[in-house]
Amino acid sequence: xxxxxxxxxxxxxxxxxxxxxxxxxxxxxxxxxxxxxxxxxxxxxxxxxxxxxxxxxxxxxxxxxxxxxxxxxxxxxxxxxxxxxxxxxxxxxxxxxxxxxxxxxxxxxxxxxxxxxxxxxxxxxxxxxxxxxxxxxxxxxxxxxxxxxxxxxxxxxxxxxxxxxxxxxxxxxxxxxxxxxxxxxxxxxxxxxxxxxxxxxxxxxxxxxxxxxxxxxxxxxxxxxxxxxxxxxxxxxxxxxxxxxxxxxxxxxxxxxxxxxxxxxxxxxxxxxxxxxxxxxxxxxxxxxxxxxxxxxxxxxxxxxxxxxxxxxxxxxxxxxxxxxxxxxxxxxxxxxxxxxxxxxxxxxxxxxxxxxxxxxxxxxxxxxxxxxxxxxxxxxxxxxxxxxxxxxxxxxxxxxxxxxxxxxxxxxxxxxxxxxxxxxxxxxxxxxxxxxxxxxxxxxxxxxxxxxxxxxxxxxxxxxxxxxxxxxxxxxxxxxxxxxxxxxxxxxxxxxxxxxxxxxxxxxxxxxxxxxxxxxxxxxxxxxxxxxxxxxxxxxxxxxxxxxxxxxxxxxxxxxxxxxxxxxxxxxxxxxxxxxxxxxxxxxxxxxxxxxxxxxxxxxxxxxxxxxxxxxxxxxxxxxxxxxxxxxxxxxxxxxxxxxxxxxxxxxxxxxxxxxxxxxxxxxx
Ligand code: ACM
Numbered sequence: 146x147x148x149x150x151x152x153x154x155x156x157x158x159x160x161x162x163x164x165x166x167x168x169x170x171x172x173x174x175x176x177x178x179x180x181x182x183x184x185x186x187x188x189x190x191x192x193x194x195x196x197x198x199x200x201x202x203x204x205x206x207x208x209x210x211x212x213x214x215x216x217x218x219x220x221x222x223x224x225x226x227x228x229x230x231x232x233x234x235x236x237x238x239x240x241x242x243x244x245x246x247x248x249x250x251x252x253x254x255x256x257x258x259x260x261x262x263x264x265x266x267x268x269x270x271x272x273x274x275x276x277x278x279x280x281x282x283x284x285x286x287x288x289x290x291x292x293x294x295x296x297x298x299x300x301x302x303x304x305x306x307x308x309x310x311x312x313x314x315x316x317x318x319x320x321x322x323x324x325x326x327x328x329x330x331x332x333x334x335x336x337x338x339x340x341x342x343x344x345x346x347x348x349x350x351x352x353x354x355x356x357x358x359x360x361x362x363x364x365x366x367x368x369x370x371x372x373x374x375x376x377x378x379x380x381x382x383x384x385x386x387x388x389x390x391x392x393x394x395x396x397x398x399x400x401x402x403x404x405x406x407x408x409x410x411x412x413x414x415x416x417x418x419x420x421x422x423x424x425x426x427x428x429x430x431x432x433x434x435x436x437x438x439x440x441x442x443x444x445x446x447x448x449x450x451x452x453x454x455x456x457x458x459x460x461x462x463x464x465x466x467x468x469x470x471x472x473x474x475x476x477x478x479x480x481x482x483x484x485x486x487x488x489x490x491x492x493x494x495x496x497x498x499x500x501x502x503x504x505x506x507x508x509x510x511x512x513x514x515x516x517x518x519x520x521x522x523x524x525x526x527x528x529x530x531x532x533x534x535x536x537x538x539x540x541x542x543x544x545x546x547x548x549x550x551x552x553x554x555x556x557x558x559x560x561x562x563x564x565x566x567x568x569x570x571x572x573x574x575x576x577x578x579x580x581x582x583x584x585x586x587x588x589x590x591x592x593x594x595x596x597x598x599x600x601x602x603x604x605x606x607x608x609x610x611x612x613x614x615x616x617x618x619x620x621x622x623x624x625x626x627x628x629x630x631x632x633x634x635x636x637x638x639x640x641x642x643x644x645x646x647x648x649x650x651x652x653x654x655x656x657x658x659x660x661x662x663x664x665x666x667x668x669x670x671x672x673x674x675x676x677x678x679x680x681x682x683x684x685x686x687x688x689x690x691x692x693x694x695x696x697x698x699x700x701x702x703x704x705x706x707x708x709x710x711x712x713x714x715x716x717x718x719x720x721x722x723x724x725x726x727x728x729x730x731x732x733x734x735x736x737x738x739x740x741x742x743x744x745x746x747x748x749x750x751x752x753x754x755x756x757x758x759x760x761x762x763x764x765x766x767x768x769x770x771x772x773x774x775x776x777x778x779x780x781x782x783x784x785x786x787x788x789x790x791x792x793x794x795x796x797x798x799x800x801x802x803x804x805x806x807x808x809x810x811x812x813x814x815x
Contacts, residue, residue, distance in 0.1 A: 151239075154171050154175060154204075155237075157201075168183065178237060179203075182203065206551055208239075211241070211311075212521075214241060215523045215525075218523065225533065228530065230306055237545060243299075245291070246314050248319050249321075252289060258326070261327075267339060268286070269339070270282040311375045312377065314364065314376070317356075321339060332394060347384045353393055375427050375429050377446070379431060385406035411438040414434050414443070415440040428443050432457070445462055445464050445465075448468060451468050467520070470492075470764075471500035472544065475527070476492035477490065479582050479656065480657075492540070500518065500544075520537070522536055538571060538578030580645065581603070582653045584601065584603070585599065586601070590660050590661070592662055593771055609625055610646075611626065616642065618644075626643065635661075640660075644656070666750060668774060668775025669778065677809065677813075678705060678725070681711065682722040684721070691782035691783070704813065707806075719784070719785055720783065721784070724779065724780045725814070727806075728810050732771075735771070735772055737768055738765050738766070738767045741764065747794065
């Protein structure tokens, strides 16, 4: 079996009728894809097997259908890697991105540099939970690496399942374990210790000739082990602090005529790309490799949203979409307090399914550069194979459809109707997936009536929903849900909590929402001479909570005509306060969705209607309020502490479509 080339024809047609079946494909890979589709169609009946009559003409939408497994933060033994490959192959995913080197451990044996594993594969201990400050360690030495024989074994195993393994060797950042082994590769003398906490480290490879000789030595062995076209070189989260202070790095900047440390990183990556190209391989890096200019043939993996991918595609570069907002499988799948410890952020199954890899803003020609999509299973908080499977499933099933199916063929309703069958297959394979929570309690709701209709649904095969209305946690003895029902509500709020219970004793996390009878907020008197837009106040304070913005002094004020950043703010560590009135067109129960990175709040009158506060990546939260037609005082607070920016507000009425808040609703005192 040859190494499957990305983009190889995987199409097939499958026809089954009373006369028999016919599978046709132009390639052996297409035949395999057809057989993979045929298998799950078989059903036992009596002593025989039956198949439905079908006519399927199928091919993947994207050549890159990936999953990242982080074997570095916590070491994942090869049996786990092989199980991951089995699961991927079952849903036609075809790229395993294997994250092999990190600040917290170097996990790939390199014969030329034995200290990488003798020193770099062990850390003194690991931080307990999220006890960064004050730091608490577990006093347990933690080690692990893959021998070259094991890596060859995994690559062969993957090949037999038509999965390409793309190794990631991180540079110039996330390299603390390598620096612990070879401190002479850093910009300062060291000594260094393999990191015991998660995060971003200021110690990175110094751009010296020794570093390049070392990296080329490492990559030469990596190329020998991994026959695929692509090598991932990381490139993310490399602070410029050490390079700024390093005479050697500054000398390289001068010698090469570079403007700054961003161009130095770009120069670093270009030099590595030349080496890879000379060896017949192509370079992939995280979207930070855009900073200071992309290497000529680099492929970009867009993780900080999709904007890096959009920019790279516009520059004619290939792109893989893996934004934190939709494809980071280390984010929570449900309410944090009911879930095992995870990185943060919320990424429920429906959000993964809703991901569209090709942004609307690309031309058809630019869209050709989107190679596909990838889910990332980072293992900071995943110590065991079962923990990995819990985070990967069922989200990997949603990813597989996003990456394979035509855009117009995708339907959440269809997906959840088929999901119980897919979960049964996972049960057979012994996969420790997360039992999906009950659907129908997505958010707290307000109502202007004295009853609401409660509709619940479980995606679990053979499961029963039981619920409570007194705030208690449902048990197997609680009221069973049989059909939609009318729930009497009051001004104090009625909390519905539900869980799904399976026949074989499994139970979902609880899901709860509060239903509250509300009344209209009266409009404020119209005053003559109101102008459109909101007052804009810009603060250069470092805040961690939206309310703290009010204690500062704005460095600039102005006007905005949308609930958005102006775009001339500094790159990080600032805050905004937008204020004025919202002039809504009719009496209605309005629902608002506030999206931001980092925190934000929406206040109407004296009520916080949407609380999206705190340090986080792009996250959208919703809230409701009943408003009479007319003016209502509004304040939006937003702060940005580092990393990406984002701020937007949408609204809807009832089950209507979400729309941006129109500019003509925003008014202020002139
Ligand atoms: C990343 O999550 N730092 C690529």
